[in-house]
Amino acid sequence: xxxxxxxxxxxxxxxxxxxxxxxxxxxxxxxxxxxxxxxxxxxxxxxxxxxxxxxxxxxxxxxxxxxxxxxxxxxxxxxxxxxxxxxxxxxxxxxxxxxxxxxxxxxxxxxxxxxxxxxxxxxxxxxxxxxxxxxxxxxxxxxxxxxxxxxxxxxxxxxxxxxxxxxxxxxxxxxxxxxxxxxxxxxxxxxxxxxxxxxxxxxxxxxxxxxxxxxxxxxxxxxxxxxxxxxxxxxxxxxxxxxxxxxxxxxxxxxxxxxxxxxxxxxxxxxxxxxxxxxxxxxxxxxxxxxxxxxxxxxxxxxxxxxxxxxxxxxxxxxxxxxxxxxxxxxxxxxxxxxxxxxxxxxxxxxxxxxxxxxxxxxxxxxxxxxxxxxxxxxxxxxxxxxxxxxxxxxxxxxxxxxxxxxxxxxxxxxxxxxxxxxxxxxxxxxxxxxxxxxxx
Amino acid sequence: xxxxxxxxxxxxxxxxxxxxxxxxxxxxxxxxxxxxxxxxxxxxxxxxxxxxxxxxxxxxxxxxxxxxxxxxxxxxxxxxxxxxxxxxxxxxxxxxxxxxxxxxxxxxxxxxxxxxxxxxxxxxxxxxxxxxxxxxxxxxxxxxxxxxxxxxxxxxxxxxxxxxxxxxxxxxxxxxxxxxxxxxxxxxxxxxxxxxxxxxxxxxxxxxxxxxxxxxxxxxxxxxxxxxxxxxxxxxxxxxxxxxxxxxxxxxxxxxxxxxxxxxxxxxxxxxxxxxxxxxxxxxxxxxxxxxxxxxxxxxxxxxx
Numbered sequence: 184x185x186x187x188x189x190x191x192x193x194x195x196x197x198x199x200x201x202x203x204x205x206x207x208x209x210x211x212x213x214x215x216x217x218x219x220x221x222x223x224x225x226x227x228x229x230x231x232x233x234x235x236x237x238x239x240x241x242x243x244x245x246x247x248x249x250x251x252x253x254x255x256x257x258x259x260x261x262x263x264x265x266x267x268x269x270x271x272x273x274x275x276x277x278x279x280x281x282x283x284x285x286x287x288x289x290x291x292x293x294x295x296x297x298x299x300x301x302x303x304x305x306x307x308x309x310x311x312x313x314x315x316x317x318x319x320x321x322x323x324x325x326x327x328x329x330x331x332x333x334x335x336x337x338x339x340x341x342x343x344x345x346x347x348x349x350x351x352x353x354x355x356x357x358x359x360x361x362x363x364x365x366x367x368x369x370x371x372x373x374x375x376x377x378x379x380x381x382x383x384x385x386x387x388x389x390x391x392x393x394x395x396x397x398x399x400x401x402x403x404x405x406x407x408x409x410x411x412x413x414x415x416x417x418x419x420x421x422x423x424x425x426x427x428x429x430x431x432x433x434x435x436x437x438x439x440x441x442x443x444x445x446x447x448x449x450x451x452x453x454x455x456x457x458x459x460x461x462x463x464x465x466x467x468x469x470x471x472x473x474x475x476x477x478x479x480x481x482x483x484x485x486x487x488x489x490x491x492x493x494x495x496x497x498x499x500x501x502x503x504x505x506x507x508x509x510x511x512x513x514x515x516x517x518x519x520x521x522x523x524x525x526x527x528x529x530x531x532x533x534x535x536x537x538x539x540x541x542x543x544x545x546x547x548x549x550x551x552x553x554x555x556x557x558x559x560x561x562x563x564x565x566x567x568x569x570x571x572x573x574x575x576x577x578x579x580x581x582x583x584x585x586x587x588x589x590x591x592x593x594x595x596x597x598x599x600x601x602x603x604x605x606x607x608x609x610x611x612x613x614x615x616x617x618x619x620x621x622x623x624x
Numbered sequence: 625x626x627x628x629x630x631x632x633x634x635x636x637x638x639x640x641x642x643x644x645x646x647x648x649x650x651x652x653x654x655x656x657x658x659x660x661x662x663x664x665x666x667x668x669x670x671x672x673x674x675x676x677x678x679x680x681x682x683x684x685x686x687x688x689x690x691x692x693x694x695x696x697x698x699x700x701x702x703x704x705x706x707x708x709x710x711x712x713x714x715x716x717x718x719x720x721x722x723x724x725x726x727x728x729x730x731x732x733x734x735x736x737x738x739x740x741x742x743x744x745x746x747x748x749x750x751x752x753x754x755x756x757x758x759x760x761x762x763x764x765x766x767x768x769x770x771x772x773x774x775x776x777x778x779x780x781x782x783x784x785x786x787x788x789x790x791x792x793x794x795x796x797x798x799x800x801x802x803x804x805x806x807x808x809x810x811x812x813x814x815x816x817x818x819x820x821x822x823x824x825x826x827x828x829x830x831x832x833x834x835x836x837x838x839x840x841x842x843x844x845x846x847x848x849x850x851x852x853x854x855x856x857x858x859x860x861x862x863x864x865x866x867x868x869x870x871x872x873x874x875x876x877x878x879x880x881x882x883x884x885x886x887x888x889x890x891x892x893x894x895x896x897x898x899x900x901x902x903x904x905x906x907x908x909x910x911x912x913x914x915x916x917x918x919x920x921x922x923x924x925x926x927x928x929x
Contacts, residue, residue, distance in 0.1 A: 272672070272884055275673065276672035276673060276889070280672075298671075386751075386777060386864075386865075387867070388865070442757070444868075445755065445775035445777050445778045446755075447751060582887075583881075583886035583887075586881070586885070590867045590868065590869050591869065593778075594868055594869045597780070599868070599869065600869070619671065620887075
């Protein structure tokens, strides 16, 4: 009996040891391989939109069905993940440690690609020139000459304005502000008419980022913006410092509601514009739903770029998101093929027409979209004319530096610090984060 | 000798190992191992993805010169300053309820309700209540105190005190429950004796109630200290995102940001471990002092002196 007991204990201890060793063997980080992986099996896709947007899901269901049909033996397991960078980082940290997890992940351009780069694999060899040429927005996924993802859609910034309120303030609705000086003049007229010039809330600091990015496109040359993307341009100097100074000009020129610093960005920040009480609003392309709003839709038009210190050379727009293949994927080639496949013109067309996701595929037609969103015509014309796009500058900051910049500018707006000190704090963070982010540490 | 006898009772070490082994293994894997691993990570530079690189005491020296961490510690300190209120208020309320005031159950439920609400919801609710045109400012303007109707949520001098107040408000109901349970077990004859001796309510509270629930006070104090260091994160984040600037960034939010948003889990772990040791030392000192005071307040039979 005792011998039996001893044997049971020995088996239990041995099993525990094996279990323990297995649990501990996950450490040590990711180890990218050059293996293309199997062309059969299940591709796990982490999708940030499939759980929250039924229109997106409907299109992606079609994508999955068609891809599986075209690739016998391949199956797609599309998993809804929260659109929160911190959560995705946590999940990816766990996946990288255990060297198992998704094959394809949806993340954000530039900052997240850089942060997660050690667990991603370059996909240059899986993309044909034709496929590459069909899409824009590669600047947010290309580092050190290697491509770490496929850009999804186009997300940019600009100013929506209400032509009816402009008219009420004696402003010409067909000649919207084209520069910061024009904006200040418009703000004066709108304030005199008792209309809030620009809606919005900066309680969380988001408005700081959006406004700076919009004005940066009217401050920097394309060359300067390209340098900014390498994270070597100081935030304390022009053109970034000039863009931030432009933001403060708008604040000092009473362009915003007096409660702007205490108003939450979502959803209260947009309420005044939506209620037809604020004449302008910094908006992103995916918010063109304003143009179909029964109350203000017919009056809403969009200003794609604003001059601050120079005539804009580019639009502040880049990849909305990115499909990236993980280094621990067992189906790297297949995952990369899926990434490109789902950004085909026909699927982007459907996403634009059903949910207003702006496309980065040059083969997408805006004809139907413009019928319901005529206010977006100036932007669409610029894109059709081949206007350059550069990722908004606040997207070209790591999460920490971005937090610092936005919250410091918030303090400047509250009169708690100077713009010089705010930019210095941002620059200090950039210097600290640069080696971490660029992989020299 | 005694040990040997006890061991025989369980027939063999094998039986002991069989029964205790699985639990000990789970504790070792899920509790002890992460702490050991955390202690190792604290001495590395690690982004959570690449293999950690040993960097000696760098993370610890960085802590000493990190102004944001010091601000965050100061903000958590503000919560700790209010700890006496956080500890005594639930006890006072429980004592009042224990006196069978009319509607005692209603009050008890009212105090406990905020505990049941998610901190994220409480944070958002207070954003609405304290908003520029929120109910509080509307009331203030309505009663002619418009000058006091400020932007509460972005006032850098007030925002941390508001977060601390929210934290206490949302958790003190738990303390009321704990103290109510403790008070229910006090022998009524102690109060009768105190009444006969002419003690008023406050004296009965101080000389009978407080010593009798000393154990609960100790437990609640430990809980309060732990909550001060670890429970402000959700409330603070949903209410003010740690801002404006760093005005409401608490040490737990700071650690979270470093670990999961700023790609510095090694640094975050170093802070976590230092705080763990600090809190541990503080609590040991508190419990020792408390025990000694308790010994001076009770005689050998456990009767308050």
